[in-house]
Structure formats: structure tokens, C-alpha cells
Amino acid sequence: SQKIEQNSEALNIQEGKTATLTCNYTNYSPAYLQWYRQDPGRGPVFLLLIRENEKEKRKERLKVTFDTTLKQSLFHITASQPADSATYLCALMNSGYSTLTFGKGTMLLVSP
Amino acid sequence: DGGITQSPKYLFRKEGQNVTLSCEQNLNHDAMYWYRQDPGQGLRLIYYSQIVNDFQKGDIAEGYSVSREKKESFPLTVTSAQKNPTAFYLCASSATGGSGNTIYFGEGSWLTVV
Secondary structure, X not given: OOEEEEOOOOEEEEOOOOEEEEEEEEOOOEEEEEEEEEOOOOOOEEEEEEEOOOOEEEEOOEEEXXXXXXXXXXXXXXXXXXXHOEEEEXXXXXXXXXXXXXXXXXXXXXXX | OOOEEEEOOEXXXXXOOOEEEEXXXXXXXXXXXXXXXXXXXXXXXXXXXXXXXXXXXXXXXXXXXXXXXXXXXXXXXXXXXXXXXOEEEEEEEEOOOOOOOOOEEOOOEEEEEO
């Protein structure tokens, strides 16, 4: 069956460190993968998109990698800040489809 | 400001009632979506529409209905046939479906059955 797996346990890190979140998928052939940020009680906000033929994307303090052999994407936040505390969702667009499928998200807590 | 407006933010429904959640966008997007989010769960797709007067069922369409009479509007009706409707509902839109465009979300609507 198809699965998108993100660590269900919250990730606790100290301010200034790099946070790394993982998204693993099974039985998908993604055309691209997206990462979103969601704050409690709010709608998700788009952060980054990476396509199947791209290995890495960066945007300011954010970096996403995409390994289609390992079937995994890593999402990094460098020099993390307490304001980065939120739930981060990965989402896949399967090739030949027109809708995104979301993982359950991982909560990140950055302490001062 | 451009964006997606969902209303109401909080809604209470009695058993056996239908309720309609409103979603309006002024982004001139062709595609619109409804997702449901339960605690500890990811977003699950209820219905989506890629063009006016056309829509498709998502993964959990049973007990829900939609219409797309105007480009900017995509209301969701939660019918009495939906057995467990208490959830956070998110409306979203994108320029086109399936082409790598960013999905923009509204602020969500909380529905509680009382």
C-alpha cells in the first residue's frame, strides 16, 4: 500500500542548531515533493518544492533534499529559532495524478 | 489582499443536520480543494475541482457534497450521512492542478457535532 511517513514524535532542538526532518514514502513515483509549515489552528503554508530530477533545493535557512532511490526527502532548517516551532508537513504529487497526498507531519520545538 | 477566505471559523452542528462551509478565493485560481484534518492525522482530500462546473471525489468523499458554479467559490456541505464530521476543514486553491503549482490554504473551519 502507499504510505508517506514522517516522524510522529516531536523533534526538540536548541536554538541555533540545525533541525532535520524526514519524509519517507512507499509505493509512490512522485513527480515532485513539497514541504509545508502549519501552526496550531491555522492552514498550512507552502515552503519549498523539489522535483524528481532535483537533488537539493535551498531557500534562505531552508534546505530540502530528495533521494528517489532511498525514497526519502530531508528538510533542514539551519540556525533554528524559536519562531520556527511548528508542524512541518511533506506532500507528494504522484506521477500521472493531479492532487497532493500529505504526510501526518512532524512537530518541531525550538527552545531558546 | 489576495487569498482564501473560509467561513465560519467555528461551527456547531446537531446530529442529523446538514451544514455548509464556505470557501472563496480571489487568486484567480482554476483548481480548488477541500481537505479534512483530524488530530494526529494528515490532511485527507475530500473533493477537488480543476475547473468550473466540474469536480471529483477525493479519498474520503462519502457524506460530503460540493458545487463549483463560480471560479472563486467552492462550498462544502457536510451531510447527515457523514458519521464522524467533527474535524478541522481546510479549503485550498492552486493555479492549476497537477503541474507543480503551490497550493494556498485558507485558515480552516472547525466543525463540532453536538
